Amino acid sequence: MSDDTSGSTGRFGLPQAPGGLCLLQDLLNTAGMAVAPVPDLLDDETTARSWIDASLRTWGEQTGQTPPRIAVSSRDLPALRALRGHVRDWLTGEAEDRTPHPLTAGISFRHGRLAYEPQGNGAVAVASLVHLEALLASHTGTFTRLKTCMNPACGVAFYDMSRNSTRVWHDMKTCGNVMNLRASRARRRGTAAP
Structure with missing residues (x-):
């Protein structure tokens, strides 16, 4: 897996998801954070263009394909943010989505593979x-x-490489310990009450 630090996932020091799944992870990790100095990469055209170029480069490396050239403009930003929310909802189970989403893609046979x-x-x-x-x-x-x-203050997308796929924190030190400590304190407060 690539550890490209120029993309949105790299700014969190996380490895990329394998194959084309890296594109979804990178899209999710464009989101900013209110509790940390992490800007939203889909807030303006310049950062969105840099993000898509870096993300498609990583996608090409991960899939072994030539990265497509996709130009984005300020008109695309609301739709890209909506797409990010849509993918986040899929992962978190926040909303069921029965709407068919059209795909506009070309498939070809090159060098012995599709x-x-x-x-x-x-x-x-x-x-x-x-x-x-x-x-x-x-x-x-x-x-x-x-x-x-x-x-809830983080929401960073990560690829769970644990054997039984049970990780819930992107990083145990920064998020897991904090959340576990809060839960422990809440339990202690709950048992101390009459």
Whole structure:
């Protein structure tokens, strides 16, 4: 797995999810944090362009494909933020989504293997590639290992490499210990009350 620190996942010091699932993880990790100096990478066109370029480079490395060139503009930002929320809802189970999402992608046979790439540009092309990668990951069983940190102040997306896939914190030191300490204190307060 790549540890590209130029993408949104790299800024949290986390390894990339395998294969094309890295694109979903990177999309989720564009979100900012109110409790830390972490900006939202989809707030303006410049950071969004840098993010998509870095993310597609990583996607190409992870999938062995040539990264597509997708141009995003300020008009795409609301749709990209909505896509991020949509994917987060899938992972957290916050909302059921029975709406079919159209994919606009081309499939070709190159160098002895099938290759795919989104067609079009902007948020539509990003959404097509994200939905395609989510579908592929769900069929390989890797989708359920992409998770968001259970610390409500964090929410960083990570790939759970534990044997039984039971991790709930992106990092035990920064989020797990804090949340476990809070829970322990709350339990002690609850037992001390008459």
